[in-house]
Amino acid sequence: MERLRDVDETELLARVFPVYAGAVPVDATAVPVGPGDDAAVLAAPSGTVVVTTDGMVRGRDWRDEWSTAHDVGVKVAAQNLADVAAMGAVSTGLLVSLVADPGLAVEWAVDLARGIASVAAEAGAPVVGGDLSSGPAGVVTVTVTALGDLRGRRPVLRSGARVGDVVAVCGSLGWSGGGLALLLGGGAVPEAGERLVRYHRAPRPPWESGPLAADAGATALVDVSDGLVTDLGRVARASGVGIDLSGAVLEERFAAGPLTTCLGPAEALRQVLAGGEEHSLAACFPPGTDLGALPGAPWVAVGRVVAAGEGAPAVTVDGVVPDARGWDHFAGA
């Protein structure tokens, strides 16, 4: 097997560049300077640029026995695109940094690029740069930076939710966490669970719906990266409001189906409330917004913005603070 230490940096770049170059047709207007110089230059037609970065670490964010390099590429790209979408922006370009054990297979690095490129192609956001470094034995970390353009829109922040707003979700909830639970369980994955496991490995959140939500007047917008309650809690605190979710809607529209089939109703609802890495979008819309009229992937009303209760603003389910924590990177689950 050919490993990174067997090829020099120039050769490795020569294998990876064409994967990215072929993925997204770009012109000199969108990408005045692509990969290969000291830095890239991207169009920023709105006169501002949206930027975010998010990484994945082998052993912590994925396990090689569960995820291919292609899966990792899809996931790390998708979670960055979701962050750009959660501002109401369109992704315009990606940068990819790989820190890897020199013993890593060259094919793994190329397959990672293919996964990232497949998402880049879907989003129309080319890979315009990156960095390669050798790391200690066993270490593989992938860090992606995504840039985006608001296309003249105002950014949709976490702080804009107002009492009376409708809270809605676009995309699935709990699938990634549910898929991970099945993998961690160690048994054979039931047929109904294959979609969950697939989503955990290589999620496809509805990033196109971020700008559409902005156009529909969304007052606040986030992607569900650390769990619905945790992420909506951030909206609540930033906006100085409370958010009350409907347990019945979450059960019927999100927990029912493969999650409940595979995990039972209680664990399914826990994953809907607290499962991380879903990267679906959650938004607040002014009262009276016709969610059914929004183009693109459907939005499901899951709750209401309410006045902040006694103490800190909080997220409740049918008026009660749920016992469902999200993810913390250093303290663990």
Place this chain on the structure above:
Amino acid sequence: MERLRDVDETELLARVFPVYAGAVPVDATAVPVGPGDDAAVLAAPSGTVVVTTDGMVRGRDWRDEWSTAHDVGVKVAAQNLADVAAMGAVSTGLLVSLVADPGLAVEWAVDLARGIASVAAEAGAPVVGGDLSSGPAGVVTVTVTALGDLRGRRPVLRSGARVGDVVAVCGSLGWSGGGLALLLGGGAVPEAGERLVRYHRAPRPPWESGPLAADAGATALVDVSDGLVTDLGRVARASGVGIDLSGAVLEERFAAGPLTTCLGPAEALRQVLAGGEEHSLAACFPPGTDLGALPGAPWVAVGRVVAAGEGAPAVTVDGVVPDARGWDHFAGA
């Protein structure tokens, strides 16, 4: 000692954010959305954005016994600013990703932030976002993304050098490599070498001079990250030209002084030609450019752009291909 695993992510961010927030005064025009939302929004007044990313890995790019966290922060920020400068652009913002062993001292992470913040303050480029992940035992990697604006200038690429151009360098050469050589030597660092070691740990390349070179009509511009010969070789290949350097000038203006005092003349010249991580700027200017008239840090003419010789375009010293290789990340030195 308090370690990352002893504080949750929110608490860690609460310690690091103020370090960055206090460093660079920004207004809502320059940074419409700062840290804390799904993504940041930065001004891109030229309608384009310059973007680059570069990281450092403990044990590979620094050793804890030689470099403080502050040093690492200074260095990783400086090398990104140099890349933006090497396009002729002004840095407008930074993102910082830290992947760290949960056993890392919290104080180390905060001191890293202070180092990055000190450079951010000097450059007027605020830290607007980032990412925190836990990594395997012993692992610490820091990845920075820098964004920049061309302020209406055209980007200065590697491909614009023309036969007859003057090749010039702004900043030191070989100091970082010389400093590293002294540290690797293991003996006491002579007084003359302290500046070299300090530069290796925490370089201060003249990033302000990138836009000034662009204004003076630079036809090509790079930062010296992998060694003068290697980086100018990239210019030569991209431009389809050769570059001939003056050995006498390199000896008298760059190798003389602390490098020669500490390492002797032969090794000093080798570091000038091949030493990496200097991040000084190298540029080609049209013939007749009055380098002495350029504002800011001085530029020293070190050679000429010549017609590409037989075979591949190459860098020569007094007409001869030098025996001095630069750095390759996976193959080693």
